[in-house]
Amino acid sequence: MTPEKNDTDAIEQDIVHHTITTLCRGVYNIDKLAMYQATAHSVRDRLLEDWNLTQEALHRENPKRCYYMSMEFLIGRALDNALNCLKVKKNYKESVDNLGFNLEDLLVEEKDAALGNGGLGRLAACYMDSAATLDYPTWGYGLRYQYGIFKQIIKDGYQNEMPDYWLNFDNPWEFPRTDIRYEVRFHGYVATKMNEKGESRMSWEGGDKVQAMAYDVPIPGFDTKGCGNIRLWSSKPLNTFDFDSFNAGDYDRSVSEQTNAQNLTSVLYPNDNHLVGKELRLKQEYFFVSASLQDIIHRFKRAKCPWKDFPDKVAVQMNDTHPTLAVPELQRILVDVEGLEWDDAWDIVTRTFAFTNHTVLPEALECWSVPMMEKILPRHMQIIYDINLFFLQKVERDFSPDRELLKRISIIEETSPQQVRMAYLAVVGSHTVNGVAALHSDLIRKNLFNDFVKYYGPEKFINITNGITPRRWLYQSNPGLRDLITKTLGSEEWATHLDQLEGLKKYAEDASFQEAWADVKFQNKKRLADWIKTNMNITVNPHALFDIQVKRIHEYKRQYMNILSVIYRYKSLKKMAPEDLEQQVPRVVIFGGKAAPGYYIAKLVIKLINSAAEVINNDSSIKDMLKVVFIPDYNVSLAEIIIPASDISQHISTAGTEASGTSNMKFVLNGGLILGTVDGANIEIGEQIGEENIFMFGVLADAVDDIRHNQKYHGLFIDASLQVVIDAIQGGEFGDPSIFGPLINTLTYGGDYYLISTDFKSYLQKHTEVDDTYRDKAAWNKKSIMCTAGMGFFSSDRAVRTYAEKIWKLKPFKVEA
Ligand code: CJB
Numbered sequence: 001m002t003p004e005k006n007d008t009d010a011i012e013q014d015i016v017h018h019t020i021t022t023l024c025r026g027v028y029n030i031d032k033l034a035m036y037q038a039t040a041h042s043v044r045d046r047l048l049e050d051w052n053l054t055q056e057a058l059h060r061e062n063p064k065r066c067y068y069m070s071m072e073f074l075i076g077r078a079l080d081n082a083l084n085c086l087k088v089k090k091n092y093k094e095s096v097d098n099l100g101f102n103l104e105d106l107l108v109e110e111k112d113a114a115l116g117n118g119g120l121g122r123l124a125a126c127y128m129d130s131a132a133t134l135d136y137p138t139w140g141y142g143l144r145y146q147y148g149i150f151k152q153i154i155k156d157g158y159q160n161e162m163p164d165y166w167l168n169f170d171n172p173w174e175f176p177r178t179d180i181r182y183e184v185r186f187h188g189y190v191a192t193k194m195n196e197k198g199e200s201r202m203s204w205e206g207g208d209k210v211q212a213m214a215y216d217v218p219i220p221g222f223d224t225k226g227c228g229n230i231r232l233w234s235s236k237p238l239n240t241f242d243f244d245s246f247n248a249g250d251y252d253r254s255v256s257e258q259t260n261a262q263n264l265t266s267v268l269y270p271n272d273n274h275l276v277g278k279e280l281r282l283k284q285e286y287f288f289v290s291a292s293l294q295d296i297i298h299r300f301k302r303a304k305c306p307w308k309d310f311p312d313k314v315a316v317q318m319n320d321t322h323p324t325l326a327v328p329e330l331q332r333i334l335v336d337v338e339g340l341e342w343d344d345a346w347d348i349v350t351r352t353f354a355f356t357n358h359t360v361l362p363e364a365l366e367c368w369s370v371p372m373m374e375k376i377l378p379r380h381m382q383i384i385y386d387i388n389l390f391f392l393q394k395v396e397r398d399f400s401p402d403r404e405l406l407k408r409i410s411i412i413e414e415t416s417p418q419q420v421r422m423a424y425l426a427v428v429g430s431h432t433v434n435g436v437a438a439l440h441s442d443l444i445r446k447n448l449f450n451d452f453v454k455y456y457g458p459e460k461f462i463n464i465t466n467g468i469t470p471r472r473w474l475y476q477s478n479p480g481l482r483d484l485i486t487k488t489l490g491s492e493e494w495a496t497h498l499d500q501l502e503g504l505k506k507y508a509e510d511a512s513f514q515e516a517w518a519d520v521k522f523q524n525k526k527r528l529a530d531w532i533k534t535n536m537n538i539t540v541n542p543h544a545l546f547d548i549q550v551k552r553i554h555e556y557k558r559q560y561m562n563i564l565s566v567i568y569r570y571k572s573l574k575k576m577a578p579e580d581l582e583q584q585v586p587r588v589v590i591f592g593g594k595a596a597p598g599y600y601i602a603k604l605v606i607k608l609i610n611s612a613a614e615v616i617n618n619d620s621s622i623k624d625m626l627k628v629v630f631i632p633d634y635n636v637s638l639a640e641i642i643i644p645a646s647d648i649s650q651h652i653s654t655a656g657t658e659a660s661g662t663s664n665m666k667f668v669l670n671g672g673l674i675l676g677t678v679d680g681a682n683i684e685i686g687e688q689i690g691e692e693n694i695f696m697f698g699v700l701a702d703a704v705d706d707i708r709h710n711q712k713y714h715g716l717f718i719d720a721s722l723q724v725v726i727d728a729i730q731g732g733e734f735g736d737p738s739i740f741g742p743l744i745n746t747l748t749y750g751g752d753y754y755l756i757s758t759d760f761k762s763y764l765q766k767h768t769e770v771d772d773t774y775r776d777k778a779a780w781n782k783k784s785i786m787c788t789a790g791m792g793f794f795s796s797d798r799a800v801r802t803y804a805e806k807i808w809k810l811k812p813f814k815v816e817a
Helices: 008-020 032-061 079-085 089-098 103-107 119-133 243-247 256-263 279-302 307-313 326-337 342-352 370-376 378-398 403-409 422-428 438-448 450-456 470-476 479-489 498-507 511-536 559-575 578-582 600-617 636-645 663-669 682-689 701-714 720-730 737-748 756-775 777-789 796-808
Strands: 065-069 073-076 113-115 138-143 151-155 158-162 175-186 189-194 200-205 208-220 227-237 314-319 353-356 367-369 419-421 432-435 461-463 545-550 587-592 626-631 648-651 673-677 695-697
Touching: 008 032, 008 089, 032 079, 032 089, 032 103, 032 208, 032 227, 065 119, 065 279, 065 796, 073 119, 073 227, 073 636, 079 089, 079 103, 079 208, 079 470, 089 103, 119 138, 119 208, 119 227, 119 314, 119 470, 119 796, 138 279, 158 600, 175 279, 189 378, 200 326, 200 378, 208 256, 208 279, 227 256, 227 279, 279 314, 279 326, 279 370, 307 314, 307 342, 314 342, 314 796, 326 342, 326 353, 326 378, 326 422, 342 353, 342 378, 353 422, 367 370, 370 378, 370 419, 378 403, 378 422, 403 450, 419 422, 422 450, 432 438, 432 796, 438 450, 438 461, 438 682, 450 461, 470 479, 470 636, 470 663, 479 498, 479 511, 498 777, 511 626, 511 636, 511 777, 545 636, 545 756, 559 587, 559 600, 559 626, 559 720, 559 756, 587 636, 600 626, 600 737, 636 663, 648 663, 663 673, 663 682, 663 777, 673 682, 673 756, 673 777, 682 777, 695 756, 720 737, 720 756, 756 777
Parallel strands: 065 138, 065 314, 138 227, 314 353, 353 432, 432 461, 545 587, 545 648, 587 626, 648 673, 673 695
Antiparallel strands: 073 113, 151 158, 175 208, 189 200, 208 227, 367 419
């Protein structure tokens, strides 16, 4: 693209051209959606030039590449990001303006690509952004769900789920690759066959086949000609139509294959940190790894390198255990299809894969029943048994013959029926395993993978603390702060060198800088307050302290504890004399997040928040000192409005349960303070920004087991403050108390597994400290500046660079114009 191509006149012409040709519309009869589409198509033309340039160069030079396999990519909207990356936003704004539209109005017409549940999927999207920006030859592989995460609707305070029809309109950000298709088999049987060399080999035969078709999603790098790619697979029927059934009048059957095949990639499983052992999910996982590996191998074979060089050309990162079937699948291809010896094949496999663990929660660890695996993937089950046998033999021979140890470390769990422990398979099949924050990596070394650490040695188990892309999470979502930082530091280089934010520290006590800083925050709070007014008809005061907790609703994340503390605050405000009430710091407590549709307790938490909000927001006696808002359908685009508006955000998981958290990083990057437990990446955030700038409370991870044990045998201690709240709920102050019975029971009769009663008092104390600090505006502003200034470490650029250097052994591959 020549520079003139990005002149405003040329851009206008392009948009008009796409209106007439791509959309087949007259320019004088065009609404916002169509204008968005025409604009998006013209931006994509520019992006595609970079995409082609990059992919052609990669094809030509054939450097080592990394493939990031993830069942989830929570990308969000693409247009604004592309405009920023290509550095054409200013001109587009002007061109769109000349055509009678406002660019900001068009941006919101785009539907989020919401192919993920929460942190894990969003992390994958941030990593793709950084890999492209840093010119690492990295592709994502995933599934093209027709329905992403459900749309959350709140009705009478309860969560209702609606399908996410994200592909209803044309999607300019994906390219169907009708020529890139692979067959994927399920079921069938295993036979013995002679290969070309006359050796006897196992062969997976029969069964049903579906086709995987590729869709490419370009991932622009920021300020580089390089453009990355996420290749998503969509299932298609192999034979589209059964004419025999059709002719025999059996119309349903004639299209049944088509329907079955398409169903495979229809919908994203809406569970976060929770395994659902469904057959369709297992099929999705295999479909995904089979298609991806066929594609990777096809590309590898073009260069005619020997198989032993495969790990020098290919690194595969498994994003959690969801892609772990790739381990037995590559082994199967190498041994059964390519005729390699088992040990040679296994050497290649274990030099290729690496595995990221994202959770220690037992309910989230994938285990597949052996009978189900045998039915759907009979050859893989045999291979997994063999991998396990050879592994256990080695452990016994080289390390310890202890039966108990061998039982503990076995990939197969001897339950009835037997289960395949996917995390163990991933460890055994990978050269490197990483956790996602320092504490989390320590915990997996000490607990989940302890036997493996002893056997393999500690080097195999490393930590790479998560990161977030500063492009989406500051540059794009917080233009006010972006411009202030750029003006202060003298350039925008910080967007790709986030450590440069350090340069803000010297202005932390500068009164006029503080004023400018605080004004940006106020404008962002106003933007959110306006959104809440327009969309929810609730009035909130932007001068109040904005206290935000947005994330998946889960017992371990303790939104329940948050709403209990809000009720406590409400009860306290109600008791106050008018002159005391006036002295309080007004608060707006904002919640957002989806609960898995089958997660009953999490859905009750949503109901309690909404019921409490209803009472509190309509109680004039507390003089607007407290407002509660549950923002429905929390997603990436809403996060971009919500996060820059926080004074305080809450990350209050029971110590040891949140692997890292990444929204904590986003809030702090945007100058929001944190109220958090000593968990996940909160700890490292405190170290980076200074412990005096973070509000931490609660028990430590290594105390949790003992406390649970004590609670079990000696009962709970319910503090008076917590009892006030329980009494209020049970007394019907927030509606029919029987509704909340099961929720209260998780505390009183359920043993309080997440230690709310233990942490409640210190949590309330921290809230008071937050209020007191907020009264001193200069002190607060200084902390806020120090927050942003200390966040350089949490750029996903740092994280991806570490993966590339320590795990993938990958070098940047710079594309020249
Ligand atoms: N995580 O979002 C998910 N889903 C899972 O099934 C397991 C873990 C989250 O991954 C994030 C990225 O590493 C972490 O920051 C977060 O703590 C973890 O819950």
